[in-house]
Amino acid sequence: MRERLAEQIQQALGRLLRAAGDEGPVPVVAVDPPRQAEHGDYACNGAMVLAKRLRRPPREIAQDLIDELGQAGGLVSRAEIAGPGFVNLWLAGDRWQGLLGSLLRAGLDYGRSDTGKDQPVQVEFVSANPTGPLSTGHGRQAILGDCIARLLENAGYDVTREYYFNNGGRQMRVLGDSVKARYLERLGRAAAPPENALKDENEAWPETLGGLPVVFPRDGYQGDYIGEIAQGMIDREGEGLVDEPGEGRFREEAESTIFAEIRQTLSALGIDFDVYFSEASLYDDGKVEETIGALRETGLVYEEEGAVWMRFSALGLDRERVIVKSSGEPTYLLPDVAYHREKFGRGFAKVIDVQGADHKDQGPFVKAALQALGLDPARVEFVFHEFVTLSSQGETIKQSTRKATFITVDELLSEVGPDVFRLFMVQRRPESHLDFDLDLAREQDWTKNPAYYLQYAHARTHGIERQAIQRGVAMPAADEVPAERLDLPEELELIKKLGEFPEVALRAAETRAPHHVAYYLREVAGLWNPYVQDKNRHGILTEDAELTAARLGLTQAVRVVLARGLDLLGMAAPERM
């Protein structure tokens, strides 16, 4: 409806320009729902945009525009000039009610679009290395990535969810060494480092303690889960592994155990990945070697101090980077470039990498390297999200990754459940810091907890239906809703709001910003809940059968939008609570 109106306006503006002898292109003008309802259903700024080109006052042009627009094919019932030259437009009364019919006919397809037309898109997110349980920051990324994927699917894209994990390199060696150290400690063959030395990097680190060697790495992983993995190995293998290197069985055991737990956590969040991609496979398949070769051909690779560098300054960046260390081991950057080459090879039209703010600096280097390789860097898009803090009683809960005193996703989930978790994690725009208010999240009162507020609004539509059935009234079929009977201001406002859903979903997809959906749902629920509650003025189930059918139709429409919106956020839409 908005498109049709905008089109009419563009054409009218074109006629105005040509009449004034201006053959230039017609500028695209805004046709937006204004903040204030008194300003009409839509407002257009076209007159002000054209003022300079036509060298006439905007209000005069606005009048011409209205004349030219006529009744716009019956779409518009009223048009007014306002303020500096806005044209406020009111749609013909039955247009909104008509919207209700088309919404109901679309049903659960309402709000879908084919913008993506089956284009393959990859969303890569979480990608945490299997060195420990998921932290709240990973949790945010998991929800953000999954919601972006859902939004893209809703827009018709063929989405692949991918998890890239780094299972080579130093971190994994340290992980294996940490487990082995705990293994030896538990067998009485090594001493645990003193607490104060673990907590404070400036404390002395003893070689031996009570006659036993201290083998735990200085930068080892300190979480309790490390000891549990070690204990598991003792239970199964006894002392048979004392001569096994940390890099071997210990590393493997830790990786597989931790990774299984991560997948379990993701599953509890309702997230399924299509592909788990291991960095190691890039080496096994020769992709890393291939990439070095290709980079060398760009002429931007050189050797210095025994390391292999790439001249990124020639690509407009502020410094050079090492791609292969003097030890012969590639840096993180190299397999990352190889990984993106591999992604491109899989034919994705677009590759979206969701990453934490600490990776912000890396994006440009990957893109520059791809460009140097003759690949289109615009096919990669980075979505960076800021960090998460937890607060309670107005105070921030202190967390430290190194000391493993951070709150895990699992711990949080055991308190608040996946739906609350998801909503809280997706309520902020990615580039804002996110303060997770534990007290509000734990709140059971549905009027206070924003997640329950949305879900209850949905459950209420079912509550009304149950009540209707009890009274022998059925929900009306989509084509049998006498929508013209819905003429209360709050009903029209609600219908108008429901009509925004497709635009909101599409915009959220295009801007990779699921929080828009969360805010929109709050608005819908914020209109719907009071409407239902205010039964003194208007019950849903009335003596008037026709009016009741109309209001049940509205109930159904609200249910569709809330159900679809909750689904875009990956939240359950319960029928009762």
Next chain:
RNA sequence: GCCCCCGUAGCUCAGUUGGAUAGAGCAUCGGUUUCCUAAACCGAGGGUCAGAGGUUCGAGUCCUCUCGGGGGCGCCA
């Protein structure tokens, strides 16, 4: 020192890609109601949009500078 993000009500945050009188939740204070879900609904107060310039019909939004917070600037990932 350089780069990126953020700064909006007491608190946590939105702000439709530059539109009209800047919004929501929580908290606070008042009023109504006892219901299709466990109490809900209505209303009020609260703002120099960090600050200063600039761009233009029009700036919370774009540009420059300053201040404050976070992140990054490694042959870590």
